[in-house]
Amino acid sequence: MAQWQLLQGDILLGELSEYGCDQPFFLARFVPGPGWECVRPLFEALAALRGPDPDGSRTAAAVKPLLDLDLTLVPVGGGRSLLQVFKDCWLRIDGVEARLRY
Structure with a gap:
């Protein structure tokens, strides 16, 4: 399995x-x-979204500050390409669990 x-x-x-x-x-x-605490509240806001969001406005409001950070996922050990978070992939982190779609 991949590591990032x-x-x-x-x-x-x-x-x-x-x-x-x-x-x-x-x-x-x-x-x-080491840099997690600076972005943790932004990921927590995204993880807290529950229920329908018919027009996507709540999701967009939670993702926009994260998108502005220009985050990347870099594969450990190579073999895969670097991913721009929320451009090339979707990432949701809730505590010690993450969900990644690329």
Whole structure:
């Protein structure tokens, strides 16, 4: 299974280790890195979204600040391409659990 580093520039926000699949998402364990506390509230706001969002406005409002951070997922050990978060993939982190779709 794949392993990824979540980066903002060269700041390590955390690491993801895929362990399973719940189509269309890959399931991963998340281990926070040194830069995590600065972005944690933004990911918590996204994770807190529940219920219908017919026009997508609540989701867009939660994703926009994260998109502006220009986050990347870099594969550990190579073999895959770098992913721009919320451009090339969808990432949701809730505590130590992550869901990734690419």
